[in-house]
Amino acid sequence: MHGVKRRQWSRELLKQKRIEDEKKIKQYRSLVDTVLNLKETQIYTKDSLKLSKEVLQWNPEFNTVWNFRRDIIENVKGQLDVTFWEDELNFTMAELKKFPKVYWIWNHRVWVLKNHIDSSLKIWQRELIIVNKLLDMDARNFHGWHYRRRIIKVIEDRTGKSNDHEELELTTQKINKNISNFSAWHQRVQLITRMNDTDEFENRKEFITNEIDYITNAMFTDAEDQSVWFYMEWFLEYEMVSKVLNHNEYTTILNKFQSNILIINEDDKEFSGKENPWCLKMLIIIEKLQTNLGIEIKDGKSKEWIAKLIEADPLRKNRYLYLLHEEK
Amino acid sequence: MPMEFLKEKHIEYIKSLDAKQGDLEYWLSEHLRLNGVYWGLTALCILDAKDTFKKEDIVNFVLSCWVKSTGGFSPFPRHDAHLLTTLSGIQILSIYNSLDALTEEQIEKCVEFIKKNQLEDGSFQGDRFGEVDTRFIYTALSSLSILGRLTPEIVDPAVDYILKCYNFDGGFGLSPGSESHAAQAFTCLGALAVVGKVNKLSKSQIDKIGWWLCERQLPEGGLNGRPSKLPDVCYSWWVLSSLAIINKLNWIDYKKLRHFILSSQDTKRGGISDRPDNEVDVFHTLFGITGLSLMGFENLNPIDPVYCMPCEVTSKFKKYPY
Numbered sequence: 291m292h293g294v295k296r297r298q299w300s301r302e303l304l305k306q307k308r309i310e311d312e313k314k315i316k317q318y319r320s321l322v323d324t325v326l327n328l329k330e331t332q333i334y335t336k337d338s339l340k341l342s343k344e345v346l347q348w349n350p351e352f353n354t355v356w357n358f359r360r361d362i363i364e365n366v367k368g369q370l371d372v373t374f375w376e377d378e379l380n381f382t383m384a385e386l387k388k389f390p391k392v393y394w395i396w397n398h399r400v401w402v403l404k405n406h407i408d409s410s411l412k413i414w415q416r417e418l419i420i421v422n423k424l425l426d427m428d429a430r431n432f433h434g435w436h437y438r439r440r441i442i443k444v445i446e447d448r449t450g451k452s453n454d455h456e457e458l459e460l461t462t463q464k465i466n467k468n469i470s471n472f473s474a475w476h477q478r479v480q481l482i483t484r485m486n487d488t489d490e491f492e493n494r495k496e497f498i499t500n501e502i503d504y505i506t507n508a509m510f511t512d513a514e515d516q517s518v519w520f521y522m523e524w525f526l527e528y529e530m531v532s533k534v535l536n537h538n539e540y541t542t543i544l545n546k547f548q549s550n551i552l553i554i555n556e557d558d559k560e561f562s563g564k565e566n567p568w569c570l571k572m573l574i575i576i577e578k579l580q581t582n583l584g585i586e587i588k589d590g591k592s593k594e595w596i597a598k599l600i601e602a603d604p605l606r607k608n609r610y611l612y613l614l615h616e617e618k
Numbered sequence: 619m620p621m622e623f624l625k626e627k628h629i630e631y632i633k634s635l636d637a638k639q640g641d642l643e644y645w646l647s648e649h650l651r652l653n654g655v656y657w658g659l660t661a662l663c664i665l666d667a668k669d670t671f672k673k674e675d676i677v678n679f680v681l682s683c684w685v686k687s688t689g690g691f692s693p694f695p696r697h698d699a700h701l702l703t704t705l706s707g708i709q710i711l712s713i714y715n716s717l718d719a720l721t722e723e724q725i726e727k728c729v730e731f732i733k734k735n736q737l738e739d740g741s742f743q744g745d746r747f748g749e750v751d752t753r754f755i756y757t758a759l760s761s762l763s764i765l766g767r768l769t770p771e772i773v774d775p776a777v778d779y780i781l782k783c784y785n786f787d788g789g790f791g792l793s794p795g796s797e798s799h800a801a802q803a804f805t806c807l808g809a810l811a812v813v814g815k816v817n818k819l820s821k822s823q824i825d826k827i828g829w830w831l832c833e834r835q836l837p838e839g840g841l842n843g844r845p846s847k848l849p850d851v852c853y854s855w856w857v858l859s860s861l862a863i864i865n866k867l868n869w870i871d872y873k874k875l876r877h878f879i880l881s882s883q884d885t886k887r888g889g890i891s892d893r894p895d896n897e898v899d900v901f902h903t904l905f906g907i908t909g910l911s912l913m914g915f916e917n918l919n920p921i922d923p924v925y926c927m928p929c930e931v932t933s934k935f936k937k938y939p940y
């Protein structure tokens with residue numbers, strides 16, 4: 291079980307648990323039996339609604355009961371007022387706080403929003419604020435990020451307006467809070483790609499220049515974390531960057547990254563006596579980009595860096611041997 | 619203390635699972651029962667102890683999970699069918715060479731159930747409520763493959779959709795635009811492999827996938843599912859099977875991973891947990907064991923990285939395109 295500490299059950303403890311469980315099992319099984327009977331006989335009433343909720347409070351992963359609950363709602367929709375829909379949202383939120391990784395709850399919540407009696411945009415905009423709070427609690431919850439993208443999609447479809455600028459700002463905030471938040475870096479890539487594709491940048495060059503400063507800053511802040519490096523690699527290889535910058539500008543940028551990374555690696559060596567594997571990996575990539583640009587490299591160092599990686603990062607030795615082979 | 623693989627204890631542990639009806643947890647996990655039987659049975663096969671379960675009982679249980687109204691399998695009698703459990707049902711019957719326990723009509727309905735859940739864009743929803751996830755493409759294609767019922771009409775759009783889930787970092791997400799996650803690498807690469815389309819990925823993509831996957835290994839030896847996350851035994855499967863599919867299995871350190879898996883064993887009662895000193899479960903027990911099998915340790919029976927079933931079973935599958 292994910293993240294549950296192992297317990298050593300003594301005979302005494304186990305006996306006690308069995309006694310306690312016996313009563314609960316009876317209660318739970320009889321409740322489940324009642325609800326499944328209602329489901330099989332298609333009794334869609336407010337009473338069924340109440341009982342299905344009870345089962346889900348015992349067991350939020352019981353997807354069949356979530357299904358039954360939606361079928362009931364569909365059938366008694368006419369009798370349900372706004373209070374019901376708001377209660378349903380509160381119910382799923384209470385469950386999500388306890389079980390933030392249960393897919394069924396997230397899906398039920400989207401379904402509730404889509405069927406909410408108040409079909410105004412307001413409901414979805416409020417949801418965005420709520421998902422912000424959830425991401426504050428766990429900034430890496432990929433259910434939360436996925437959910438956020440779904441909400442944004444609905445809002446954008448309804449308003450016909452892109453939220454990309456605001457969303458990009460959100461990723462900046464999240465990254466500033468924690469530079470290792472790869473979920474935010476990932477989202478940044480999605481947004482920039484889309485903003486470029488749909489021509490949303492007022493000034494691409496200015497954006498690129500700022501972004502380079504941003505990455506450089508991040509690199510110096512935490513050179514151990516792979517998030518920044520994955521992002522840097524993507525950015526340097528991204529076609530918008532190599533297209534908007536002219537040959538000279540692009541070459542200068544690559545050189546600058548190269549020298550900064552060398553500085554970081556030297557600092558690390560001085561501090562810990564070891565090479566920084568991520569610096570070495572990125573140096574190899576930059577040299578490849580330089581070669582692809584047709585820049586003549588007098589004394590290519592990639593092989594040397596790969597050899598150092600075999601020492602500095604032995605877990606992935608076989609990948610480096612492969613790269614060495616590819617270098618030929 | 620020398621680290622040993624506790625084969626007999628794991629067999630005992632899996633055997634004990636059905637005797638836990640006095641625990642509330644047993645009843646609270648009904649919705650995972652059919653998957654659980656598949657996890658346990660597959661682990662037993664890899665441990666060369668297939669006979670630990672009584673075939674007849676298991677086959678009957680699987681048949682009792684078939685849902686007449688929809689044609690798919692549910693996790694437990696009276697529950698609803700879902701693609702996730704439909705694959706488990708088919709896998710169990712296939713391991714027992716008992717697909718013929720289903721009537722022609724049942725198989726037809728089951729194939730219909732799977733096909734009906736494919737959406738316009740090639741993706742699959744898990745059931746009629748519309749949740750879309752690459753996990754369901756995998757379960758759908760794998761199920762149809764085992765039944766020998768793949769067609770280009772199903773496969774081609776599904777493949778297109780999977781390729782859209784490939785990310786800049788070399789990983790795959792649960793839908794286009796979603797963050798890379800190691801479990802999704804398996805479902806996407808596994809689905810491509812099931813239909814013989816891994817070659818839709820370019821060499822540079824494959825190299826990058828291999829890179830992202832091998833970066834999942836942490837200094838303590840275990841693998842994580844995303845950058846900056848804790849290691850977890852189940853990723854021994856999701857990551858290793860993916861590496862195996864792209865022929866880069868040895869891009870991680872076997873010895874260290876083995877050590878991590880073995881230190882997650884419950885030395886008293888058997889079973890494997892997500893990480894050392896956590897509560898064991900049959901899911902992590904299976905994926906610890908299959909990870910060890912892929913690396914060739916402990917004299918285990920070979921596991922097929924594409925189907926997560928014993929090679930002995932999958933070697934008989936008809937390969938698509940037929």
Ligand SMILES: [Zn+2]
Pocket residue numbers: 292850851852853892902
């Ligand atoms: Zn796990």
